[in-house]
Amino acid sequence: MGEKFNNIETAVIHFGYDSKKHNGSLSVPIYQTSTFTFESAEQGEKRFGGEEDGYIYSRIGNPTVDILTEKMAFLEGGEAALAFGSGMAAVSAVLLSLTKAGDHIVCSQGLYGCTFGLLNLMQDKYNITHSFSWLSSVEDLEQVIKPETTVIYIETPINPTMKMIDLSMVAKFAKEHGVTVVVDNTFSTPYLQKPIELGCDVVVHSATKYIGGHGDVIAGVAVGTKAFMNTVESTTQKDIGGIMSPFDAWLLLRGLKTLPVRMDRHCENAEKVFSHLKAHPKVKAIYYPGDQEHPDYAITHKQMKKSGGVISFEINGSKQEAQDFLNALTLLKIAVSLGDTETLIQHPASMTHSGIPEKERLEMGITDQLIRLSVGLEAWEDIWKDIEQALNAI
Template sequence: MGLTMSDKPRNFATRTIHAGEQFSVADNAIFPAIVTASSFTKRSLDDKPEYSYSRVGNPTRHAYETCVAALEEGVGAVACASGVNATATVLELLPKDAHVVVMNGVYGGTFRILEDYRSRTSGLTTTYVDLNDLEAVAAAIKPQTQLIWIESPTNPLLHLVDIKAVCDLAKARGILTCIDNTFCSPWNQRPITLGVDLVMHSASKYIGGHSDLTGGVVVAANDALLARLRRISMAIGAVQGPFDCYLALRGLKTLDVRMERQCGNALQVARFLESHAQIEQVYYPGLESHPQHELCKRQMRSGGAVVAMKVKGDRAALNRLVEALQIFVLADSLGGVESMINHSWSMSHCSLSPEQKGVMGISENLLRLSIGIEDYRDLIEDLDGALRASAAV
């Protein structure tokens, strides 16, 4: 049955604060405790307590899983050691020699798991298509197709997928769907309401929100999938530790206010960049000029807190830009309260070949911005100064 904080449904911001609080070890504690015990005692041979061994279940982890599942409107969740481990956990659901249809431009870490490891260890095969071309999706499906892997928005170019349309097609053929919802967080997009079976996140990003934890999470839309995920998690043992679960749960408390500020800031930054002479192209679905703006309005709460841009100039110009920044930090991650900049070619997608990057549309002059909660006027001033520096000869 579903995991909710009460019989009465609550609005999103209220759920971020109170979902999962019933798992506090001390009845009068306002926040669930960090339970570091690896084992839990039994009163007798016949005693079957809720928790026995932390790999199987832990109160801190359970509180966090309950909260994130409530936010995603799923029945439950499994917290994993990292985002890529969450991906690997989902793939463990598939039989040997399964086939997966994958969104073009999928995250490099997902691509690496699929192509470098699962293909070798389990005979998994893949077909990469534009999931918005439903005829191409249908043509890609084989008798052994078990899963359609969705990423929307994609990293880093923020392409969107019509989630409901893909899920309708998959359900008609008895195929599972999983979406990487990291870039949106549950605040901005709730794919289960659109028909998705499994939702995964790198919790290191917006769920945690403070660049201080490593974790992943998978949310299931039904009890049968949840039971299978829990068995896999117990068997492979790559669970999230209690302290990181505590940090993630604490991060969720401010998800609503953080995302509202970050997404609002991102729109202001994107509008500024769109008119800047040094910018070749801006990618942000919240802009009216974005080709998928209407789809964004239909399935997302906002355009998100990530902006991508192609800057005029060569690598030396990019270096001048990065070195001139005073607020944005050059980093591999995203989703924290601080604003970050990432060079996708040499950082987030460095493991891909130049040819693979080219197919994905990732060029050397592409930069990804993760917008934080600073005052957007300071962010714009910082970017403007850096862009001017990049143009200087």
């Protein structure tokens, strides 16, 4: 991690910021400005011409945002990073930068609903096609890859089924075929999993989730090589304009300082809640990367530091009983995000993944009985007490 920052707990607090360069301010200043002044017309010309470093306009670069991106690149083990106004702005900028009309994208069998919608938009408007695969083996990859494939796009753990994908295996295959691997690392964060160190090329985040951690910001981040990030910055980010505001960057910098502490508590609470959920008679099936009976447990153990804070489970009943369970909760909040201090719970089939046609949704394993639980930072006993009474009420 660097001579001074061998431990992520130290790096999230100190890396990338020198208070001496900002009037001794302990906290990163918020450069809440749309534009920057030049000392002369000639200086403006040089900056626009790339002959002189310096800020021009906050859509193109901002000091607060730059401190965030330097930190995120370091934490993920990449060369450079970019910040966006949402996770989907990051995903769309990366995928548009990596494809042209006629190209093909291989996707993990299960995606966030809006990513699924973006892929369909790209197919309808630009003839950039996509195929889904479980990506469980080299044989799976060989069956789905095409001569025109340029990207393999992966969620792991997959949202919301918590299926795991062996990133080292996929990265090795992709390099042999000249294909770029993009990994959505939102569920794990660089504290639990580092796809670039496992051989993948680009990492994207909905930084709204664990990176921010407090439910008060919408944001996205992408990390990769300096050359690729420069391409994204000078094309899809600059010209489409899905940038991050300075204040949102400041919120993420604040959130990052406690990321390891929060992730430890999320993971510890999830382990406790999982063990009780698994034993409850109203739970038909449970999907959690830390489950030693999970078919992908060996992958989890190999590439994740801990098993994360998200659990999905199926209610033993109908869609209505699943909704009745949610309605019976008193402490847990019904909401579609994750990674917040509060425990959040939702029904993917009718909420986050409702835009996916039923046939495709069921093929992804998203049934009408499936519930996604983002375990928060409360006392785990209180989280379980609320879940237990709601299960017993249906």
